[in-house]
Amino acid sequence: MITEVLTVAAEEGATEHNPIIPLWQEIVVGTIAFAILCFVLMKFVFPMMEKTFAARVDAIEGGIKRAEAAQAEANQLLEQYKAQLAEARTEAARIRDEARADAEGIRQDILAKAREESDRIIGAGQEQLAAQRESIVRELRSEVGSLAVDLAGKIVGESLADEARSRGTVERFINELGTAGSAGGRR
Amino acid sequence: MIGQSIVLAADVPFPPSVEDFYLPSILPWNEHNSYWFTKITALMWVSVAAIIIFFLVTYRKPQLVPTKKQWLAESIYGFVRNNIAVDMLGKRGVNFAPYLTSLFVFILLMNFWAIVPLAQISPNSHIAFPAILAVISYVMFIYVGMKHHGGLKYFKHALIPPAPWFILPLLIPIEFFSTFLVRPFSLAVRLFANMFAGHMLLLVFTLGGFAMLNANVWFAPFSIVSWAMTIALTFLEFLVICLQAYVFTVLTASYVQGALADEH
Numbered sequence: 334m335i336t337e338v339l340t341v342a343a344e345e346g347a348t349e350h351n352p353i354i355p356l357w358q359e360i361v362v363g364t365i366a367f368a369i370l371c372f373v374l375m376k377f378v379f380p381m382m383e384k385t386f387a388a389r390v391d392a393i394e395g396g397i398k399r400a401e402a403a404q405a406e407a408n409q410l411l412e413q414y415k416a417q418l419a420e421a422r423t424e425a426a427r428i429r430d431e432a433r434a435d436a437e438g439i440r441q442d443i444l445a446k447a448r449e450e451s452d453r454i455i456g457a458g459q460e461q462l463a464a465q466r467e468s469i470v471r472e473l474r475s476e477v478g479s480l481a482v483d484l485a486g487k488i489v490g491e492s493l494a495d496e497a498r499s500r501g502t503v504e505r506f507i508n509e510l511g512t513a514g515s516a517g518g519r520r
Numbered sequence: 521m522i523g524q525s526i527v528l529a530a531d532v533p534f535p536p537s538v539e540d541f542y543l544p545s546i547l548p549w550n551e552h553n554s555y556w557f558t559k560i561t562a563l564m565w566v567s568v569a570a571i572i573i574f575f576l577v578t579y580r581k582p583q584l585v586p587t588k589k590q591w592l593a594e595s596i597y598g599f600v601r602n603n604i605a606v607d608m609l610g611k612r613g614v615n616f617a618p619y620l621t622s623l624f625v626f627i628l629l630m631n632f633w634a635i636v637p638l639a640q641i642s643p644n645s646h647i648a649f650p651a652i653l654a655v656i657s658y659v660m661f662i663y664v665g666m667k668h669h670g671g672l673k674y675f676k677h678a679l680i681p682p683a684p685w686f687i688l689p690l691l692i693p694i695e696f697f698s699t700f701l702v703r704p705f706s707l708a709v710r711l712f713a714n715m716f717a718g719h720m721l722l723l724v725f726t727l728g729g730f731a732m733l734n735a736n737v738w739f740a741p742f743s744i745v746s747w748a749m750t751i752a753l754t755f756l757e758f759l760v761i762c763l764q765a766y767v768f769t770v771l772t773a774s775y776v777q778g779a780l781a782d783e784h
């Protein structure tokens with residue numbers, strides 16, 4: 334294209350300008366303009382952009398770091414809570430066991446006491462019963478003697494002159510009775 | 521240009537010549553040999569002002585969570601920073617990202633005038649502007665190389681490849697030629713020629729349509745095809761505009777990369 338144009342221009346012979354030779358005025362103006370452009374952009378714009386990029390990276394990385402820290406803290410708290418919970422559970426179990434043991438002990442105590450009491454009551458009752466029985470037996474023995482004598486006098490119709498003899502008989506009889514009665518009462 | 525062409529439809533200059541790139545100056549008005557304030561320099565000032573205002577306004581109060589405009593400004597910088605500077609230069613690329621981004625947006629907007637209606641000529645179609653940028657890139661990569669390797673050691677490093685001694689007499693001139701002579705020219709000419717050719721193409725097809733119409737009314741269908749081609753080429757121009765801005769920036773970064781490289 335250029336060569337074509339150049340040849341065309343050369344053929345015409347009226348060319349005032351050569352496109353491959355720069356105009357010095359344009360070089361001056363262009364240099365000034367480009368210098369201004371570079372100065373403004375490189376001084377005021379692009380460093381700011383680099384700063385913004387860095388700040389953005391910082392913000393993102395900082396955010397990630399903060400999130401990680403929060404996560405770690407949460408995990409730690411969770412562990413702590415779990416540990417506390419486990420501790421509380423074992424404590425509760427211990428207390429429950431203790432209470433159970435206490436209750437068992439108390440029960441045993443009460444049972445023992447009750448048994449003792451009942452034994453004591455039974456013993457007292459038996460003693461009393463035995464004493465009563467003794468006194469009744471004693472009473473009966475004298476009464477039965479006189480009754481028997483009275484009965485025998487009435488039946489025979491004779492005075493019992495021979496008191497000594499008769500008394501001996503009665504005594505013997507009652508003693509036999511007594512041994513038989515006491516043997517029966519024990520049963 | 522088109523506006524002028526329509527006015528002059530009865531007498532269209534065809535074919536377009538180099539002189540079409542050198543319009544009369546604006547201040548003083550219609551002067552042919554004054555170059556301080558022309559359409560070209562005016563477009564350049566507008567570009568610089570637009571870029572500065574855009575970035576200063578969008579980045580006046582940067583926020584951690586960006587607004588839409590701030591996001592746009594950041595994406596432009598982030599594109600050059602991450603996809604060109606850091607990609608090619610590694611971590612050190614961050615230091616070069618501000619300059620590379622300034623370079624990229626400057627070239628992009630300067631190129632863009634080539635397809636903006638009513639402007640429709642890129643200041644970069646005058647070799648002065650690509651030349652300035654190429655010289656800056658040239659000085660920059662040599663300076664960076666000298667700073668990195670230490671003074672003249674850089675030239676030793678750049679010129680003497682690890683090769684058998686008997687091949688060196690051949691290699692050193694080639695290395696010197698390709699690295700220190702051709703680079704600034706290839707950079708400047710690539711950008712300039714693309715914008716120049718693009719403008720010339722649009723001129724040829726636009727003016728060609730008028731020329732055919734003037735020559736013979738029956739050529740009108742061809743004129744229409746020609747103008748349709750202009751529109752199609754405008755889209756092609758858009759591609760070239762972006763590509764050339766990218767290429768210039770990438771090549772500058774690649775030269776710096778070569779200067780910073782520790783091995784060949």
